[in-house]
Amino acid sequence: MAKKNVKDTEYLFISARLRSMERNLLTAARMERMIDAPTAEDAAKVLSEIGYNEFSPASEAELSQALAAERERTFQDLYRFVPDKAVVDVFRVKYDYHNAKTVLKARAMGVDGSRLLVDAGRVPTERLAAAIEEGTLEALPPVMAGAVQEALEVLSTTGDPQRSDFILDDAYFREMLQAAEDTGSSFLKRYVQATIDAANLRSAVRSLRMHKDGDFLRRVLFDGGTIPVDRVLAAALGGSLEDLYRPTVFRAAAEAGTAALESGRLTAFEKACDDAVTAMVSGAKGIPFGVEVVIAYLAAKEIEFTAVRVIMSGRMAGISGEMIRERLRESYV
Numbered sequence: 262m263a264k265k266n267v268k269d270t271e272y273l274f275i276s277a278r279l280r281s282m283e284r285n286l287l288t289a290a291r292m293e294r295m296i297d298a299p300t301a302e303d304a305a306k307v308l309s310e311i312g313y314n315e316f317s318p319a320s321e322a323e324l325s326q327a328l329a330a331e332r333e334r335t336f337q338d339l340y341r342f343v344p345d346k347a348v349v350d351v352f353r354v355k356y357d358y359h360n361a362k363t364v365l366k367a368r369a370m371g372v373d374g375s376r377l378l379v380d381a382g383r384v385p386t387e388r389l390a391a392a393i394e395e396g397t398l399e400a401l402p403p404v405m406a407g408a409v410q411e412a413l414e415v416l417s418t419t420g421d422p423q424r425s426d427f428i429l430d431d432a433y434f435r436e437m438l439q440a441a442e443d444t445g446s447s448f449l450k451r452y453v454q455a456t457i458d459a460a461n462l463r464s465a466v467r468s469l470r471m472h473k474d475g476d477f478l479r480r481v482l483f484d485g486g487t488i489p490v491d492r493v494l495a496a497a498l499g500g501s502l503e504d505l506y507r508p509t510v511f512r513a514a515a516e517a518g519t520a521a522l523e524s525g526r527l528t529a530f531e532k533a534c535d536d537a538v539t540a541m542v543s544g545a546k547g548i549p550f551g552v553e554v555v556i557a558y559l560a561a562k563e564i565e566f567t568a569v570r571v572i573m574s575g576r577m578a579g580i581s582g583e584m585i586r587e588r589l590r591e592s593y594v
Contacts, residue, residue, distance in 0.1 A: 267344045267445075269551040275342040276550035279558045285311040287565040289592045292572060296585050301576040308569065322376075324573050328566055332381045335562050343555055351440045351449060352559045356382035357389065357402070358433040361409055364393045365425060369416050404439075408432030427480055434460070438485040448545065448553045452560060455510065455541045457486035459534040462511055465497040466518040466530060510537040528587050535590040539564060564590055 291311070295304040301318035309315050314330045316323035339349050356379050367374025378386040384401060392398055393413075398406040412425040434457050441449040464481040475498050482490045488505065496505040506515035514533035521530040538560075545557035568589055575585040 267552075271344040272551050272554065275339070275344075276554040278342065279554050283558065283561070286561055287311065287568055287592065292568060292589060292592065295572045295576070296582045298576075301573070304573065304576050308573075313569075318573060318577060321574065321577065324570070324577075328569060329380065332379075332562075332566060335559070336381065339555065339559070345444055345552070347440065347444050348446065348449060348552055348555055349559065350383055351437060351444065351453070352563065353381060353383045354433060354437045354440060356380075357384050357405060358382075358429050360384075360386055360389050361393070361405065361412075362426060362429055364390050365409070365412055365416065365429075366422055368393070369420070369422065402436070404432050404436045424480075430460075431483055434483045434485055444552070446552050446556065449556050451487075452538070452542060452556060454485060454487050455538045457483050458488055458509070458511060459514070459538055461486055461488070461490065461493050462502070462506065462514055462518060463531070463534055465493055465502060466521060466527075469497060469522055470527075510540050513537065532588070532590055535564075539591050561592075564592060568592065 287308075291307055295307045298304040298307065305316065305318040308327070312331070312334075314327045316327040318324070336349060336353065340346055343349055360378050360382060363374045363377045367377075375386075375390070378390070380386045382389070384392075384405075388400060392400040392406075393409060398409055401409065408429050408431070412428045415421065415424050415428060434453075438450070438453050438457070441453040461482050465478065468478045468481060475494060478497060479490070479494055482493055484490055487509070492505060493502075496502050503512075503515045503519055506512055511534070514530065514537050517530040517533040521527050542557050542560040545553040548554060571588050572585055575588070
């Protein structure tokens with residue numbers, strides 16, 4: 262359930278609406294049509310059939326604009342009908358932190374990073390950029406403001422953007438998890454925890470590939486997942502990641518991680534991590550109405566946005582269909 266004062270029955274209308282809207286999600290069959298389409302223009306037409314704004318398939322900028330418009334439509338449509346709007350905001354947190362990272366890196370390099378900002382967070386990009394540039398961090402959510410301040414100090418003293426990113430990533434997961442808990446939805450909390458579990462498994466495998474020590478690995482692991490950080494650390498340094506993740510939805514991902522350590526290729530591993538999160542969310546398919554339907558739809562749209570970017574960027578670059586398929590994650594529908 263969502264907040265205690267919001268009953269599942271209050272989600273009857275939005276659940277029915279979203280079940281209808283699911284028909285316009287980017288299905289696996291539609292992805293195949295886009296990949297196999299004779300031209301990039303034909304691939305883009307598949308997106309226009311399901312409601313995306315038309316764009317030039319020769320322009321990354323127009324692709325980004327079409328994605329931004331669809332993302333904003335999704336959020337605004339749900340804001341209109343969802344009883345607890347905080348559920349939607351949980352999915353906007355990541356864009357705030359993406360934008361904060363972008364502004365900080367652009368500032369450190371002395372370049373304009375505005376074209377890389379995604380105006381889909383809780384804080385409008387202009388306000389966020391101004392808060393960082395002008396030092397008025399009180400205009401940002403408290404947890405984010407503290408993380409940005411710490412990241413600024415690290416950049417000024419060490420010039421290390423990686424450490425700055427770690428600080429912001431840690432705050433992102435803490436804030437996202439707290440926001441999910443505040444909604445009262447156990448399903449949303451599990452989704453966020455699965456996201457953290459996936460991030461920690463990625464960090465463990467990448468760190469082992471780079472032959473990093475335990476101190477480094479501890480800095481890039483995040484609290485809040487279903488598997489405690491200490492157990493991930495122990496498995497990575499002296500145990501078995503496969504044994505640790507075997508009872509979870511990340512079993513296949515951990516096996517792919519072991520294979521990646523031997524072969525050097527991360528593509529299948531990265532895909533398996535994301536697919537495990539999708540598998541967890543797919544549990545909502547059998548729920549007729551409730552906040553779970555909203556959460557699953559939002560997660561499905563995030564998967565869709567990534568797939569659109571992968572396919573269209575691949576078509577623009579002339580990448581083979583086989584290579585595009587290797588990079589695609591499992592769709593929700």
